[in-house]
Amino acid sequence: MEKNLLLEIINLHVEFTTEEGVVHAVKGINLQLFRGETLGIVGESGSGKSVSFLSVMQLIESPPGKIAEGKIIFHPESGKPVDLLALSEKEIQQYRGNDVAMIFQEPMTSLNPVYRCGFQVDEAILLHRGVSKEVAKAQTLELFEKVQLPDPERIYKSFPHQLSGGQKQRVMIAMAMSCNPEILIADEPTTALDVTVQKKILALMGDLKKELNASIIFITHDLGVIAEIADRVAVMYRGLIVEKGKVEDIFMQPQHPYTKSLLACRPPMDYRLNQLPVVADFMDISTDKNGEEMMIEKAASIQDIDRIQKITKEDSLKRIAELTKQAPLLEVKNLSCWFTTKKDFLGRPKAYVKAVDNVSFNVYPGETLGLVGESGCGKTTLGRVILRLLPARSGEVFYRGKDLMLLEKQEMMALRKKIQIIFQDPYASLNPRMTIGQAIMEPMTVHRIYNTPSERRTWVLDLLEKVGLKANHFNRYPHEFSGGQRQRICIARALALKPEFIICDESVSALDVSVQAQVLNLLLDLRESFQLSYIFISHDLSVVKFMSDRMLVMNQGKIVERGASDDIYHHPKNVYTQNLISAIPQAKNFVR
Amino acid sequence: MLNYILKKIGYGLIVLIMVVCIVSTIISLAPVDPAELTFGNRYDEETVKAKREALGLDKGIFTQLWMYLRDISPIAILADHAENKAKYNYTRLLPLGERALVFKAPYLRESFQSGRRVSEILGEAIPLTAILALTSIFLAAIIGIALGIIAALRPNTFFDNFAITISVLGYSVPSYVSAMILALIFGFFLSEYTGLNVQGSLVVLDDFGEEKYVWKNLILPAIALGIRPVAIITQLTRSAMLDVLSQDYIRTAKAKGLPKRTVVIKHALRNALNPVATAISGWFAALLAGAFFVENVFNFKGLGDVAVNALLSFDIPVVLGAVVFTAVLFVLVNIMVDILYVFLDPRVAVS
Numbered sequence: 001m002e003k004n005l006l007l008e009i010i011n012l013h014v015e016f017t018t019e020e021g022v023v024h025a026v027k028g029i030n031l032q033l034f035r036g037e038t039l040g041i042v043g044e045s046g047s048g049k050s051v052s053f054l055s056v057m058q059l060i061e062s063p064p065g066k067i068a069e070g071k072i073i074f075h076p077e078s079g080k081p082v083d084l085l086a087l088s089e090k091e092i093q094q095y096r097g098n099d100v101a102m103i104f105q106e107p108m109t110s111l112n113p114v115y116r117c118g119f120q121v122d123e124a125i126l127l128h129r130g131v132s133k134e135v136a137k138a139q140t141l142e143l144f145e146k147v148q149l150p151d152p153e154r155i156y157k158s159f160p161h162q163l164s165g166g167q168k169q170r171v172m173i174a175m176a177m178s179c180n181p182e183i184l185i186a187d188e189p190t191t192a193l194d195v196t197v198q199k200k201i202l203a204l205m206g207d208l209k210k211e212l213n214a215s216i217i218f219i220t221h222d223l224g225v226i227a228e229i230a231d232r233v234a235v236m237y238r239g240l241i242v243e244k245g246k247v248e249d250i251f252m253q254p255q256h257p258y259t260k261s262l263l264a265c266r267p268p269m270d271y272r273l274n275q276l277p278v279v280a281d282f283m284d285i286s287t288d289k290n291g292e293e294m295m296i297e298k299a300a301s302i303q304d305i306d307r308i309q310k311i312t313k314e315d316s317l318k319r320i321a322e323l324t325k326q327a328p329l330l331e332v333k334n335l336s337c338w339f340t341t342k343k344d345f346l347g348r349p350k351a352y353v354k355a356v357d358n359v360s361f362n363v364y365p366g367e368t369l370g371l372v373g374e375s376g377c378g379k380t381t382l383g384r385v386i387l388r389l390l391p392a393r394s395g396e397v398f399y400r401g402k403d404l405m406l407l408e409k410q411e412m413m414a415l416r417k418k419i420q421i422i423f424q425d426p427y428a429s430l431n432p433r434m435t436i437g438q439a440i441m442e443p444m445t446v447h448r449i450y451n452t453p454s455e456r457r458t459w460v461l462d463l464l465e466k467v468g469l470k471a472n473h474f475n476r477y478p479h480e481f482s483g484g485q486r487q488r489i490c491i492a493r494a495l496a497l498k499p500e501f502i503i504c505d506e507s508v509s510a511l512d513v514s515v516q517a518q519v520l521n522l523l524l525d526l527r528e529s530f531q532l533s534y535i536f537i538s539h540d541l542s543v544v545k546f547m548s549d550r551m552l553v554m555n556q557g558k559i560v561e562r563g564a565s566d567d568i569y570h571h572p573k574n575v576y577t578q579n580l581i582s583a584i585p586q587a588k589n590f591v592r
Numbered sequence: 593m594l595n596y597i598l599k600k601i602g603y604g605l606i607v608l609i610m611v612v613c614i615v616s617t618i619i620s621l622a623p624v625d626p627a628e629l630t631f632g633n634r635y636d637e638e639t640v641k642a643k644r645e646a647l648g649l650d651k652g653i654f655t656q657l658w659m660y661l662r663d664i665s666p667i668a669i670l671a672d673h674a675e676n677k678a679k680y681n682y683t684r685l686l687p688l689g690e691r692a693l694v695f696k697a698p699y700l701r702e703s704f705q706s707g708r709r710v711s712e713i714l715g716e717a718i719p720l721t722a723i724l725a726l727t728s729i730f731l732a733a734i735i736g737i738a739l740g741i742i743a744a745l746r747p748n749t750f751f752d753n754f755a756i757t758i759s760v761l762g763y764s765v766p767s768y769v770s771a772m773i774l775a776l777i778f779g780f781f782l783s784e785y786t787g788l789n790v791q792g793s794l795v796v797l798d799d800f801g802e803e804k805y806v807w808k809n810l811i812l813p814a815i816a817l818g819i820r821p822v823a824i825i826t827q828l829t830r831s832a833m834l835d836v837l838s839q840d841y842i843r844t845a846k847a848k849g850l851p852k853r854t855v856v857i858k859h860a861l862r863n864a865l866n867p868v869a870t871a872i873s874g875w876f877a878a879l880l881a882g883a884f885f886v887e888n889v890f891n892f893k894g895l896g897d898v899a900v901n902a903l904l905s906f907d908i909p910v911v912l913g914a915v916v917f918t919a920v921l922f923v924l925v926n927i928m929v930d931i932l933y934v935f936l937d938p939r940v941a942v943s
Contacts, residue, residue: 057846057847059843059846059847088850089852093850093851094849094850095849096846096847096848096849097847097848097849097850098849101847102844102847104840104843104844106840109839109840109841110840110841110843110844111841111844112841112844112845112859112862113841113863113937113938114862114863114936114937114938114941115859115862123848123850124848127848127849127850128849138677157936161938161939172844175844175848182778242734397769
C-alpha cells in the first residue's frame with residue numbers, strides 16, 4: 001500500500017484575510033491519494049473543497065489567501081517525495097501541468113478567448129516536453145482525437161467562442177492530459193454542462209484514466225456524479241473532512257449526519273415526496289464551552305423527519321385530474337418565436353433559428369407545469385415570449401381568456417403584476433446599489449401596490465419572514481447574502497406584487513444541492529399559502545419531476561413529450577426523453 | 593470584412609460632411625469680411641467687390657457651402673475649361689458637354705493672407721506634427737502600459753496608489769500649462785545642463801538658408817504632449833489588467849506551468865489591450881490633428897501652430913483646411929481601430 005501512495009495532504013490549513021477578519025477556509029485536513037484511483041471530493045460551495053486542491057498547485061490567490069500550515073507530499077513515480085508547498089514559485093512551475101494537471105468548472109471562461117484552441121494545448125506541450133512546434137501540433141491533434149473531438153484539424157484552428165461547452169471541456173481535458181500527468185485534479189468539470197454532455201465527459205474521463213494510468217481527484221457538489229466515477233470519497237463541510245471511505249460505504253452506510261443529508265436532499269427519482277429534507281433536518285451546529293463548533297445529529301434517516309411524507313401515485317394522479325378539471329389559467333396556442341441568424345445586404349432576414357416552434361399547452365390554477373430540456377432547446381425563450389419580454393412570431397397566449405399578444409401597453413402593464421418571473425442567476429438579478437428593502441419595494445411603487453411607503457414596508461417585512469429571511473435584512477445590500485439567500489430575495493421581490501402566476505426560469509440551477517432543496521421547499525410552501533401557479537423551467541429533470549404535476553419535454557423548439565411527471569419519468573416514450581433520463585447521474589448501484 | 597469596412601467608410605463620409613457644414617456655418621457668422629482682409633488696410637471698393645465675387649462670398653450661405661463641398665470632393669462635376677483645369681488640376685472621367693465628371697485632389701483653396709495654396713501650407717506642417725505625435729504617443733504607450741501592468745500586479749500597494757495619484761494629477765493639468773512649465777524649467781533655468789531651447793521648431797533654417805533638423809527641439813513638446821495620454825493609458829491598462837487577471841483562463845495558464853512573465857504578457861495583456869488601443873488611437877488622432885496650444889507655446893511649426901495663427905488672422909481657407917484634414921484623420925484612425933479590434937479579439941464579429 002505504502003508503495004502506491006501518490007499524494008499525501010497532511011494537516012492542511014488555509015486562511016483568507018477579508019475585511020471582516022481571517023476566515024479559516026480549510027481547517028486541518030488529512031487525505032491520501034493512491035496510484036490509479038479516482039478520489040471524489042464532495043461538499044457545498046464554501047466547504048473549502050476547491051481551495052484545498054488549488055493549494056496542491058499553489059494556485060491560491062495570495063493575498064488574500066494563505067497556506068497557514070501543512071504539507072502536501074507528492075510521491076513521483078521515479079525520484080524522491082517532495083513537499084509541494086515548500087517549493088518556490090519557479091520550482092512549482094515544473095510540476096504544474098506536467099505532474100499535476102487541472103480541469104476547471106467553467107469551460108466557457110477557462111480558455112483564453114484570443115488564442116486558438118490548438119495553440120493553447122501546444123503551449124503546455126512545448127513548455128514541458130521541449131519538442132518542436134510540428135511535433136507539438138501532431139501530439140495536440142492526437143489528443144483531440146483521443147478526447148473524441150470531431151474534426152481535430154478544425155478544432156485546432158478554432159477560437160474558444162466557436163465551440164460548444166462540451167467541446168471546450170474536451171479541449172481542457174486534452175490540455176490537462178497533454179503531458180501525461182500523474183495526478184489530474186478536476187474541479188466541478190461537468191457542473192456547467194447539460195446532463196447528456198456530462199455523461200459523455202464522465203465516460204471519457206474514466207477511459208482516459210485507464211489508458212494513461214493517471215489518478216483523478218474529482219471535486220463536485222453532486223453526490224450523483226461521485227457515484228458514477230469515484231472509487232473513494234471524502235465529504236467536506238466547513239473546511240473539514242467529515243467523512244471518508246469507499247464509495248459504496250458512503251452511499252450504503254453513511255455515518256456522518258451531513259453525508260446523510262447530502263444523500264437525502266437531492267430530489268428522489270423513484271418516489272415522490274411532499275418536501276425535500278435539508279441539512280438542518282439531520283443536524284444542528286452549536287458551539288461548546290470552548291468555542292469549538294459541534295455538529296449534533298438530529299435525525300438518522302428520512303423516516304425520522306415528520307414533515308416529510310411520500311405521495312402515492314394515486315394521490316398525485318387524483319390531484320392532476322382535479323386541477324385539469326378547472327378552466328385553464330394560461331392557454332398557449334401555436335406559439336412561435338424565431339430569431340434571425342443571417343441578414344442580406346439590405347438587412348432583410350435570410351435564415352432563422354426556430355427557438356420556439358408551434359408550441360401549445362395549458363396551465364391550470366394551482367398547478368406547477370414543468371418545462372425541461374437542454375440548453376438551447378428554447379425553454380427560456382418560451383418563458384420570455386409568454387411574458388412578452390420577447391416578441392412572438394405567431395400564436396396566441398390567453399391569460400384568463402385575454403389574449404396577451406393583443407393587449408395594449410397599459411392593459412399589459414396591469415397584467416404584469418399578476419405574472420412574475422424568477423431568473424436563474426441570483427447574483428446578476430439584484431442591483432448591488434439597492435438595499436434588499438428598496439429592491440423589493442421598487443416594483444410595488446411602479447405598480448402602486450398599497451398607497452403609502454409605510455404600508456409597503458410592512459408588507460415587505462412580512463414577505464421577508466415568509467421566504468425565510470429576517471426583518472433586519474431590509475436595510476442590507478445584496479453582497480452580504482449567499483446565493484441561496486439572494487434567490488429568496490428574488491422570490492420575495494416576485495411575490496411583492498401579489499402575483500397569481502410565476503415563471504421560475506432555472507431558478508435553482510446556480511445553487512448547491514443542499515441549498516436547492518431549501519429553495520424548492522420554499523417554492524412549494526408559497527404555492528399553497530399564496531395560491532400560486534408555476535411554470536417551472538429547468539434542465540434538471542429530477543428537479544422538474546419533484547416540483548411539477550405535469551411536465552413538458554422540449555427539444556429544438558418543439559414539445560416532444562407531455563404528461564404527468566411520474567409517468568414521463570417511468571415510461572418515457574420519446575428517444576430524447578429517454579436519453580435525458582438515462583443521463584441523470586444516480587447512485588443506481590447503491591440502492592439502500 | 594469588405595462590407596464591414598465599406599459601411600464604416602460610409603459613416604465616416606457622413607461625419608465629414610457634417611463637420612464641414614457646421615464649421616463653415618460658424619465661420620460665416622463671424623463679423624469680418626474676408627475679401628477686405630485679403631488686401632490689408634488699403635483697398636478700394638471695386639477690387640473688394642471683384643474679390644468677393646471671385647471667392648463666391650456674394651452668394652447665399654448654402655451655395656457657398658455647396659461650392660466648398662464640391663471643391664474638396666475628389667469626384668465632382670465641373671465646368672470643363674482651362675481656368676478650372678489650372679485651379680483643380682483634374683483628370684476627366686466622363687465629358688458631359690460643357691461640363692465634365694472629374695477626378696481631382698481635394699482643392700482646399702488659397703490662403704487669404706499669403707495667397708499660397710492651403711494644401712501646400714498644410715503639407716509643410718503635417719510631417720512635423722506627425723513626427724511629434726508619433727514620438728509622444730509611442731512614449732506614452734510604452735510608459736503607460738508598463739506602469740499600468742506594474743500597478744495591476746501590485747494592487748493597493750504603495751506603488752499602485754502612487755501611480756494612480758500621479759496619473760490623476762497628470763491628467764488634470766492642461767498640456768499647455770505643463771508645456772510652459774517644462775519649457776521654463778528645462779529650456780530656461782536648466783538649459784545650461786540640458787542644452788534645450790525654450791522655443792524652436794524641428795526644422796529650422798541655418799545661417800546659409802539650408803533646412804536643418806534640430807532633433808532636440810522634439811524632446812520637450814513630445815513630453816508635454818505625452819503626459820495626459822500616459823495618465824489615461826496607465827489607468828486604463830491597470831483596470832483592464834486587474835479585470836483580466838482575475839479571469840479563469842489566467843488560472844488555466846498558471847496551471848499549465850507557464851512562468852509568470854508569459855502569463856502576464858501573453859495571456860493577460862493581450863486580453864486587456866482592447867480599451868487601451870481605443871485610448872491610444874484616440875489620443876494619436878488628437879495629437880496628429882495638431883496639439884494647438886502646445887505647438888504654439890514651443891513655436892513648433894506644425895499643424896497646430898498653422899491653425900492657431902490662421903484663426904487669429906481669420907484666414908478662413910486655412911482654418912477650414914485644417915479642420916477638414918483633422919476630421920478625415922479622426923475618421924481614418926477610427927476605421928483602423930475598428931479593423932484592429934477584429935485582430936485583437938476574435939470574438940468581435942464582422943457583420
